[in-house]
Amino acid sequence: MSDFFQAAPTLVNAFTGNRWLKAYLRSAMPAEIFRAVEAGLTEFGDLCAGPYRDLARQAEAQKPALVSSDPWGRRIDEIVLSPAWRSLQDESAREGLVAIPYAHEYGEWSRVLQFAKLYLFHPSSAFFTCPLAMTDGAAKLLQTFGDEPIHRQAFAHLTSRDPHDFWTSGQWMTERSGGSDVSATATQARLEGGAWRLYGTKYFASATTAEIALALARKEGAPQGSRGLTLFLVQPRDAAGAWKGVCVRRLKDKLGTQALPTAELDLEGCNGVQVGADGAGVKTVATMLNVTRLHNAICSLGETTRALEEMRDYSNKRIAFGAALENHVLHVQTFAREEVTLLAGFLLTMELVHLLGREECGLGSADESAILRLMTPVCKVFTARAAVASTSEVVEGFGGAGYVEDVGIARHLRDAQVFPIWEGATNVLSLDMLRVVQNVSAFAAWASDVEARIGRVSAPDLSTHATQLQSSLASLTEGVASMLMASDDEQAASSRDLVFALAWTYASALAVSWADRETPGIRASLQPWLGSLIVNIGAWRPRDSASIEQSRAIWQTNLEG
Numbered sequence: 001m002s003d004f005f006q007a008a009p010t011l012v013n014a015f016t017g018n019r020w021l022k023a024y025l026r027s028a029m030p031a032e033i034f035r036a037v038e039a040g041l042t043e044f045g046d047l048c049a050g051p052y053r054d055l056a057r058q059a060e061a062q063k064p065a066l067v068s069s070d071p072w073g074r075r076i077d078e079i080v081l082s083p084a085w086r087s088l089q090d091e092s093a094r095e096g097l098v099a100i101p102y103a104h105e106y107g108e109w110s111r112v113l114q115f116a117k118l119y120l121f122h123p124s125s126a127f128f129t130c131p132l133a134m135t136d137g138a139a140k141l142l143q144t145f146g147d148e149p150i151h152r153q154a155f156a157h158l159t160s161r162d163p164h165d166f167w168t169s170g171q172w173m174t175e176r177s178g179g180s181d182v183s184a185t186a187t188q189a190r191l192e193g194g195a196w197r198l199y200g201t202k203y204f205a206s207a208t209t210a211e212i213a214l215a216l217a218r219k220e221g222a223p224q225g226s227r228g229l230t231l232f233l234v235q236p237r238d239a240a241g242a243w244k245g246v247c248v249r250r251l252k253d254k255l256g257t258q259a260l261p262t263a264e265l266d267l268e269g270c271n272g273v274q275v276g277a278d279g280a281g282v283k284t285v286a287t288m289l290n291v292t293r294l295h296n297a298i299c300s301l302g303e304t305t306r307a308l309e310e311m312r313d314y315s316n317k318r319i320a321f322g323a324a325l326e327n328h329v330l331h332v333q334t335f336a337r338e339e340v341t342l343l344a345g346f347l348l349t350m351e352l353v354h355l356l357g358r359e360e361c362g363l364g365s366a367d368e369s370a371i372l373r374l375m376t377p378v379c380k381v382f383t384a385r386a387a388v389a390s391t392s393e394v395v396e397g398f399g400g401a402g403y404v405e406d407v408g409i410a411r412h413l414r415d416a417q418v419f420p421i422w423e424g425a426t427n428v429l430s431l432d433m434l435r436v437v438q439n440v441s442a443f444a445a446w447a448s449d450v451e452a453r454i455g456r457v458s459a460p461d462l463s464t465h466a467t468q469l470q471s472s473l474a475s476l477t478e479g480v481a482s483m484l485m486a487s488d489d490e491q492a493a494s495s496r497d498l499v500f501a502l503a504w505t506y507a508s509a510l511a512v513s514w515a516d517r518e519t520p521g522i523r524a525s526l527q528p529w530l531g532s533l534i535v536n537i538g539a540w541r542p543r544d545s546a547s548i549e550q551s552r553a554i555w556q557t558n559l560e561g
């Protein structure tokens with residue numbers, strides 16, 4: 001009998017063990033802010049590698065269960081959760097994972113600090129980061145549009161650091177009749193006794209234990225389509241925690257995110273308080289979506305980072321064909337590619353989060369806001385698709401051990417698959433990006449920003465990269481101009497690939513700017529990364545009608561004659 005047992009991958013400190021975060025913060029933040037946050041992040045990195053990770057394991061081991069009635073047959077629809085889930089909520093409040101940017105303690109860098117913590121927390125949170133995303137989005141929305149006492153009261157709870165006061169928020173948009181296309185929303189708002197009451201079914205309510213939710217509904221008599229929708233704040237439970245006008249049809253049996261209680265809800269007259277103008281529900285909720293999409297990006301990065309860190313550690317411990325995995329050329333090549341994509345997503349996300357922080361402090365220019373709007377869907381798509389691809393490679397890299405549940409690697413892939421779906425699918429967000437590009441000034445602001453970054457590069461050892469980037473940008477700008485003269489179908493068909501071209505171009509420009517700020521020694525270490533980033537930009541060209549016809553012909557091929 002063999003006495004060989006494989007050593008497992010280990011994680012010591014999520015912050016100090018992370019290749020990019022500390023180096024990026026040190027380079028990007030003013031020195032006094034970096035000094036002020038470094039020790040706290042180191043401590044937080046310890047908690048993420050230890051106690052929070054243990055809580056996440058416990059929460060995942062006890063999946064949510066729905067108890068429909070009490071022993072005497074009364075309908076209660078109680079969602080039973082692991083106590084660890086509640087502890088993760090309390091810790092999230094104490095850590096200020098929603099509160100940080102609203103306190104503005106670090107000015108324009110407050111958002112960056114919050115997202116740095118979310119990045120470390122996500123893979124140790126059992127997806128408690130989903131309710132946190134909704135809560136942050138709701139707080140931002142209520143801060144922007146809230147004008148009723150309940151709006152202000154809810155905002156105070158959502159941004160509290162006191163676990164006893166901290167509330168989370170759900171987002172109730174998706175219905176059976178429409179996922180991405182919310183225009184088909186069938187939930188009705190009826191005025192009864194001077195208050196709005198909602199009736200309908202919400203098909204994907206993710207954070208079902210939240211104290212409030214933001215729900216789209218159509219007021220009686222309002223027109224069909226998305227411009228007939230209004231947004232409401234719902235308090236779905238009474239003070240004792242019992243549902244008020246809401247029934248839980250069932251909990252969802254999902255591929256991943258298994259500790260997260262996602263449910264189908266029947267709204268049977270729950271009370272709603274309007275937020276924003278009549279018929280402006282989609283536009284109002286977009287404020288929330290633009291925040292939650294950045295959360296989606298940071299969670300994708302967190303999941304991918306943890307999986308790749310485990311792969312790197314294991315590659316040093318696992319011997320195959322007489323050598324550690326890290327000494328096999330194809331293994332290293334495979335994961336070097338994933339690491340480069342991870343860096344691109346990391347730089348994109350951090351830059352946008354910083355722009356959001358600047359906007360929230362009143363420091364952002366109109367061009368910066370335009371870049372933030374344009375690149376948010378790009379960043380979300382890029383990081384989400386990368387999370388699925390990278391975690392799949394990691395599962396394969398671990399071989400059979402990666403495919404079984406108790407090793408803990410398979411979970412990364414199951415969980416990663418939600419990212420391209422959650423908060424807007426790849427194609428829907430490609431079209432969202434396209435609508436922004438069609439507003440020519442947003443794309444012009446972005447192109448000028450890239451151009452300016454390249455123009456500022458002064459280190460001689462970066463000049464080749466700067467020249468390559470300049471030429472990629474010129475060809476991209478020319479391609480976009482020609483796309484904008486094409487038909488609607490040609491523009492739509494071009495949009496998905498354009499997302500990736502924008503992402504790689506921007507990430508490359510950010511990386512070269514970063515390298516330019518660094519010492520020659522660090523620049524030398526970054527050189528192989530820069531070349532690999534830029535090569536990924538590729539040569540994007542708009543799709544023409546022939547390529548659309550080719551896709552249709554492939555889709556419709558019938559060899560039966």
Ligand code: MFK
Nearest residue numbers: 130174180182204206226257282283286418422423424428
């Ligand atoms: C974590 C684990 C989760 C567990 C499992 C969950 C699984 C899945 C759960 C889900 O269902 S997540 C899905 C959440 N749903 C979405 O993210 C919606 C995706 N669809 C879109 O984003 C569509 O583009 C959209 C619904 C917005 C399209 O609707 P419309 O009505 O055709 O929008 P339109 O006409 O483009 O925009 C209406 C207004 O909103 C316009 O403003 P104006 O009225 O001034 O013209 C737009 O400019 C504005 N708008 C739209 N998107 C915006 C925006 N403004 C700013 N930012 C945006 N992103």
